[in-house]
Amino acid sequence: MDKPLTYLKQRLNEDWLIGYNSNQFNRIIAEFIDKFTYFSLDKRPPKILVVESDPWRFIAAFLAGVANNCPVFLGNPNWVESEWKQILNLVKPDLILADKFDKWEPNNQTQNTTLKTQYSKPTIAIPTGGSSGEIRFAIHTWDTLIASVKGFHQYFDYKPINSFCVLPLYHVSGLMQFLRCLITGGKFAIFPFKALMTGEGRNINPAEFFISLVPTQLQKLLNAGEAEWLSRFQTVLLGGAAPWESLLAEARNHRIRLAPTYGMTETASQIVTLKPEAFLAGNNSSGKILPHAKVTIRSNTGEILGINETGIITIAADSLALGYYPSFITIDREYSETMDVVGAKHCGDKSLI
Numbered sequence: 001m002d003k004p005l006t007y008l009k010q011r012l013n014e015d016w017l018i019g020y021n022s023n024q025f026n027r028i029i030a031e032f033i034d035k036f037t038y039f040s041l042d043k044r045p046p047k048i049l050v051v052e053s054d055p056w057r058f059i060a061a062f063l064a065g066v067a068n069n070c071p072v073f074l075g076n077p078n079w080v081e082s083e084w085k086q087i088l089n090l091v092k093p094d095l096i097l098a099d100k101f102d103k104w105e106p107n108n109q110t111q112n113t114t115l116k117t118q119y120s121k122p123t124i125a126i127p128t129g130g131s132s133g134e135i136r137f138a139i140h141t142w143d144t145l146i147a148s149v150k151g152f153h154q155y156f157d158y159k160p161i162n163s164f165c166v167l168p169l170y171h172v173s174g175l176m177q178f179l180r181c182l183i184t185g186g187k188f189a190i191f192p193f194k195a196l197m198t199g200e201g202r203n204i205n206p207a208e209f210f211i212s213l214v215p216t217q218l219q220k221l222l223n224a225g226e227a228e229w230l231s232r233f234q235t236v237l238l239g240g241a242a243p244w245e246s247l248l249a250e251a252r253n254h255r256i257r258l259a260p261t262y263g264m265t266e267t268a269s270q271i272v273t274l275k276p277e278a279f280l281a282g283n284n285s286s287g288k289i290l291p292h293a294k295v296t297i298r299s300n301t302g303e304i305l306g307i308n309e310t311g312i313i314t315i316a317a318d319s320l321a322l323g324y325y326p327s328f329i330t331i332d333r334e335y336s337e338t339m340d341v342v343g344a345k346h347c348g349d350k351s352l353i
Helices: 004-010 022-038 055-067 081-091 142-155 172-184 193-197 215-223 227-231 245-253 276-280 333-338
Strands: 048-050 072-074 095-097 123-128 136-141 162-165 188-190 209-213 235-238 258-264 269-273 293-298 310-317 344-352
Touching: 004 055, 004 172, 022 055, 022 095, 048 055, 055 072, 123 172, 136 142, 142 172, 142 269, 162 172, 172 188, 172 209, 172 269, 193 215, 209 215, 215 227, 215 235, 215 245, 227 245, 245 258, 245 276, 258 276, 269 293
Parallel strands: 048 072, 048 095, 072 123, 162 188, 162 209, 209 235, 235 258
Antiparallel strands: 123 136, 258 269, 293 310, 310 344
């Protein structure tokens, strides 16, 4: 599996980061790699917590950490003090990259804890939860994230994926947009959603771009009179929560190329997606299962259910997380499609098939 630097080298002469200098981006990555090498402990890569508020520095630190074989934990720059305390107690990082961290110091007594997993690849920990409950980190690897990219790429006909990102990079929904661009040769633009609402980003032709939104964001844009602009996007991915019927009807009425999705942090974003053509034709489902995943609906006793039966969504996928930090499940990804006992994610969601 090619690592981040391999893909970056392939794109050295491309101007693919919209609104940012690609050469400067590569220089920042090199600086982070030097820093991580310097902070290595007894030849062991440091455990890194990335909480940069600048999106380009965030991505650069993430890529440098993965390239340097560091355990990388992604963090929310807007965590409050109670969340910081929870995270520091759980993760015990060697190195924290956060421009807002001056208020909370890590305990000097914390020691690096080697990630206890038989999986040999460097780990990438992506937060899930928070605000309303305990923050957990789903443990991925470069391979699980790239499996998600490749499944998405195949489903959308192997074309370069250009992303107009308005979702946070510390969340799987934002991170995967960048990785799709990096891996498939696409272009990447990123804006805070608040900036989008004030009119930023309109100088970019959306015709060849994907944009990912949650239902409340889509509703806000429609209420702000942006339906015509949204209708010019190649695809408007919609996920994160169940959309209401009136929202889908309004989007269809404006001929917005909506693609409702189903996925989660544990599956490295979507595993089921509806093609825009099907949506415009009147389909309100979440669509078809992506090539890298297998989804079944089972009873509480594990039996596979039939059409129109309600049960537990059970997922096996090459993009499946190893578990939650600091506990792990050792999964042989090569056989994940048949490993419904060990390799499946029992997410507890109820659904019809």
